[in-house]
Structure formats: structure tokens, C-alpha cells
Amino acid sequence: MPSNRSFAVVGTCGLLLVVSLLVDSPLRADSVSELEPAPEGVDARAVALRAENVLRSDQTFMEAEMIIKSPRLTAPRRVAFQSWDDRAEKRSFIRILEPPKDAGAAFLKLHPNLWSYVPRVERTLRIPPSMMLQPWMGSDFTNDDLVNESSDIDDYDHALLGVDSHPGVEGLRAYVVEYVPHEEAPVVWGKILGWIETEHGTPLRQEFYDEDGEKIRTIHFDDIRVTGGRHVPHVWTVTPHEKEGHATTIRIREFRFDADFDEQIFTTRNLKQR
Amino acid sequence: MFLEFRLAWRNVWRNPRRSGLTIAATVFAVVLIVLSVGMAAGVHEKMIEDAVRLRSGHVLVAGEGYLDHRTLEQFVRFDAELEQRIRDTPGVRGYAPRVMSFALLSKGQTTSSVALFGIDPRLEGSVSTLSGRVNAGSFIEAGGHRQIVIGERLAAKLSARIGDSLLLYSVAYSLETAYELFSVAGVMRLSDATLDGGLAVISLTDAQEFFVYGDRVSEVAILTDDADRAEAVRSALTDALHGTSVEVSTWDELMPELVEVILVDDAGMYLMVVIVVIVVGFGILNTILMAVLERRREFGVVLALGLRPAAIFRVVYLESILLAQVGLALGLAISLPLLLYLQATPIPVADEMAGVMELFGAEPVLTFKLKPLNPIGSTLTVIALAVIAAFYPAVKASRGRPVDALRSV
Secondary structure: OOOHHHHHHHHHHHHHHHHHOOOOOOOHHHOOOOEEOOOOOOHHHHHHHHHHHHHHOEEEEEEEEEEOOOOOOOOOOOEEEEEEOOOOEEEEEEEEEEEOOOOOOOOEOOOOOEEEEEEOOOOEEEEEEOOOOOOOOOOOOOHHHHHHHOOOOOOEEEEEEEEEOOOOOOOOOOEEEEEEEEEOOOOOOOOEOOOOOOOOOOEEEEEEEEEOEEEEEEEEEOOOOOOOOEEEEEEEEEOOOOOOEEEEEEEOOOOOOOOOOOOOHHHHHHHOOO | OOHHHHHHOOOOOHHHHHHHHHHHHHHHHHHHHHHHHHHHHHHHHHHHHHHHOOOOOEEEEOOOOOOHHHOOOOOOEEOHHHHHHHHHOOOOOEEEEEEEEEEEEEEEOOEEEEEEEEEEOHHHHHHHHHHEEEEEEOOOOOOOEEEEEEEHHHHHHHHOOOOEEEEEEEEEOOOEEEEEEEEEEEOOOOOOHHHHHOOEEEEEEHHHHHHHOOOEEEEEEEEOOOOOHHHHHHHHHHHHOOOOOOEEHHHHHHHHHHHHHHHHHHHHHHHHHHHHHHHHHHHHHHHOOOOOOOHHEEEEEHHOOOHHHHHHHHHHHHHHHHHHHHHHHHHHHHHHHHHHHHOOOOOEOOOHHHHHHOOOOOEEEOOOOOOOOOHHHHHHHHHHHHHHHHHHHHHHHHOHHHHHHHHHH
């Protein structure tokens, strides 16, 4: 990014910050009211990229458990899965391990298609792109959250709003970055606010707003552990704001960064293997 | 009073041509009012009937918030008790429980998102005409298992034929992934392109199993004896279901755009009726005024002979009302049988009007309907007209001074 543009971005941020301090809007009040100005020379996009690189490498494997809470359910629903994320090729593969009823179900994303395999009837169906923002496996995460169809870096413009000295985790400070999606980006959000830890680039929190500036959901990142030199959050919790009693937590059992995946993983044939 | 009546009756026939023209104008007004009001009533009733038969019913019982959200989270428990309550409500002609949600329907490489209706094949026909829209294969059969009926455009999109097995995929109420193979039983043709390209129908029991929904349904659509009874059925059901988290709505709340079309149409019709009534009113005024002016001398004489001004006032008024009554009687005698005939034989329409009607799922015919309010309203309008129009001439006639009157020609 050319330096004069980043200067303009920082300038805009400063202005936004002043405005946010003056205007007592509810949105600003609970999110970005007590920010310190960002230090000189910090580039918003670089901060966002660092956060992205903490959660994802070019090839990332993870095994995780998802716990879905809903007023509909008497007991939370648990789904265990493994995921292979190939960022460079924009493809990913997910296999469901538990519960037994869904075990063997699998998802394959080969840009721009998403395939879903359903074991009991042994069929594969193509999920249309319009379903990318629909709930994944009945959770509060979307299909897009899991298969990373949109990119936090390429699909958004980034602006640094400041530094939050109390991001919710004791002793940590976080940059607050505003992500505004490009016109043609495959997302529905009006903007995203991201709290990114200043020292290690760990994402701590993300708030998702619709086009009217209404907060739709928040993702909290907790249980930060050092894995392969990264400070990685191992518990991700999404809370939708409109839906009372709903929440989904993903607890990562295993992370493997910079993996070397077999080409065979990302094939429709692999969907049917158990 | 008898004297005044005799005077008035004689005066009506003093100039038969003039009176005849006035009566003709009144007849014309009555026929026009009765037929326009009858046509509006008929067309609107048909529009409502066709629209409610397409889907919503006159009254809709649904879970609280269903109309705003339309997800599986808003539901009604359709148990024997609710069914009995609906059946016991006077004015209910038919009812149909339905599960409605969204799903993906897939064949081979093609997937389409669909609005999924789970319907009870034994009850659906008592409310909607859905089953009659099947033009290939058959509708969902009672007791059939995992059958699906889809719109024609949807079938083309999926290149699905009768007997093909399609994968239905969605999220169950239990938040599990719901998926099942369904066999195409029939293809239906729907005039609404969106529905035709995106509606899939399965049986209620299959839908409840598919969505792990128990005895829940999204809505119960109710057809009443006629649209005017919807409100009564709604309040009866609201009372019966008091204390449950159920909302009962009527067709006018479900289809506000239809209500608007009817309102605009009615406003246009009444504007025309009012203009005609005013024109005819001036016609009557003109006739009576002329009749009064040419009889100034005569009124002067009877006043001089001792007839009281109030009696003259009554004579003139009676004339006007007699004219109006004859016109009204003739008008009703012509228009009512005509309206009844048209009610029995609707007129087909073409072009623009047909387009508007089809937009609301209505059959493009002009229907007529005689409601009791129509002849009553017309009668009152014409009498009011005669009363208002005769006021000025009657006052003028009764206020004349005998001396002036006798001096004039």
C-alpha cells in the first residue's frame, strides 16, 4: 500500500476517533469509546494480515468440537469434525466425526463450489453460493466461516480505529481494526470490527454489523495457547445478538499449521471415503 | 295531506315529457349505481376468494411472530384438541395444517433452493386449489410415503421427471442436518413464476419427520363461508385459543396489497357514482324549479284563497319525491334482475384488467354480486337526492306573496 494512502487512512482514523468520542451513539459507546490513538506508522492492513496469519497458514489442519446452544434444545448439540484448509488454493475439506448420526458427512469447497456429502443416502449435493452465509450444521457459524470462501484480507478495506487497553483479557492491549467489505465481496456484513492483540497479532474479538450499523453477532476468541510459535486462540464462541439463548462454541482439539496436504483430500471422491 | 298529494300527482302529469325525462335520468342513475356497486362487490369477492384459495385462507392460525420471521421456531401444535376447536368454530368451511420451511432440492449436479410445503393431502383441498394445479403425474396421495410434487419451472431447472428421486436437504428443528430422498409424484403449473420455479410440496407427516417437528405445524389455513365472516371466525378462534402462543390473522392482514387494490378500485367507482348523482340531482332541481316558476300565478291564487305556505312547500316536495320514487322503482326493476343475471353468468375480460387480476391469482372474469346493502344504499341515495334537490324550489314556491304572484304573468 502506498505510504500517502496509509497516511490518509491514519488521518481518517484519527478523525473517526474524535467523532466517536464526541458523538454518543450507542454503537460507539459499547465498542470503541475509550480508545487510545494508534501509534504512528501502524498499517491497518498489516495488522489484519497478522491476525489472519495467526489463525491460518497456507495449509492448516484442525480437529475441533462444536457445541451448539439453542432454546430449541434441551441439551447442547455436539459436533466433532476435522478440517483441512488450503488457503493458497482457496479450497477446504471438512469431515464430521460425531454425533454418530452425522458421522461421515463431509464438505468440500473447491472455489467457487461447495459440495456436501450425506452418508445415509450416499449422495453429494452442490450447495449454491447463495447458501454461503447460512448456518453451518445448525450452528451460529456460517458455511463461509468454516470454509473461508471470503478473505479477511482481500475482500475488505481496513482502517485502524485505535488501541483498546481493555480488550477483555487481562494484561493485553488490542488494535481495533474496522473491516469494510468491497462492493463485490461475497459477504453480507456492513462492516466488521476486529480486536487484534498488539504484540502477537492474536484475534481476541470480532463484531459483525449489518448495513444499517446494527450489531448482528460477536465472536470471542479465548484460551490462547502457543502452538508452532503462534499465539492461537483455541476456543471460539459466536453469540448472535438478535437470537436470545443461541450461542455456538468451537473448541479446537488439535491445530497443525504449515501442513503438507495430499492432493487427494480435495476431491469429490474423498467425500465418500469414511 | 291527501289534497297535497293529489295536487302533486296532477302536477307531475301536467308536463309528461318533462317528468318523463327526469324519471329517465333517475332510472339511469339507479341502474348505474346498482350495477357498478354490484360489479365491484363481485369482482372484489372473486379476487379475495381466488387469492385465499391460492394459499393463505381467510384466516390463518400461526405461531407468535411467524408472519415476521417464518422459521421453524414459530409453530402451532396441531393436536386433536386444536383440530376439534377449529372444526367446532361456526363459519369454518375448511382447514389445512401446513409445515413450511426452506430447503435445498438437488438432482445430480443441480441444486435449487425451494420453499417447502408439508401439507395434509386429505385436508389441503378443503382450503386451497393446490392439488388442482398438477398437470403431470398426481398430487401427494393420502398415505403416500416420501413423495414430492414440484413446480414446472423447478422441474425443468432440475431436469426432474415423474418417478425421479431427488435429495431434499435442510436443517431440522433439532438443528441436525435433515436430508432424505423423495420421489417425484407430480409436477404442477403455477401462474406465479417465483412459486413455479421454487415450490416443492411433500406430505405433512413426511415434513414433520424430516424436520423432527413432532406434532408442530407452521400454520393452519382456514377457509370461511365468505370473506365477510373472516373477522367473526378470527375472534371466535382467538377466544378459544386464549393463553396459547398462537396468532390468528385474517386475509386482509395477510394480503395488505390486495386490500389496497380493492380500496383504490372502490374509490374510483364511488367517485364516478358521486358525479352521476350530482348531475342527476341538478336535473331534478331544474325540473322542479321550472315547474314552480311557471306556476307562480297559480300558487298566488291558492295562497290568496287561504292555503298555508307550508302546504305549498309540501306539494312541491311531494312532486320531487314522486318523481324520484317512480324513477327508483323503474331503475330497480331494470337493474336488479340484470344484476342477478350477471351474477349467474360472469363476463370474461381481456388485456390490461386481466393482467392485474392474474397478478393476484384471480381468474380474469367480471363477476357481479348482489349484496343487500346495494339496493338499500341506492334507494336512500335517490331519496336524499330528491329531498335536497327540491328544497330550494319548495322554499321559493311557499315564500311568494300573493299580490306579486297575481301581478306576474
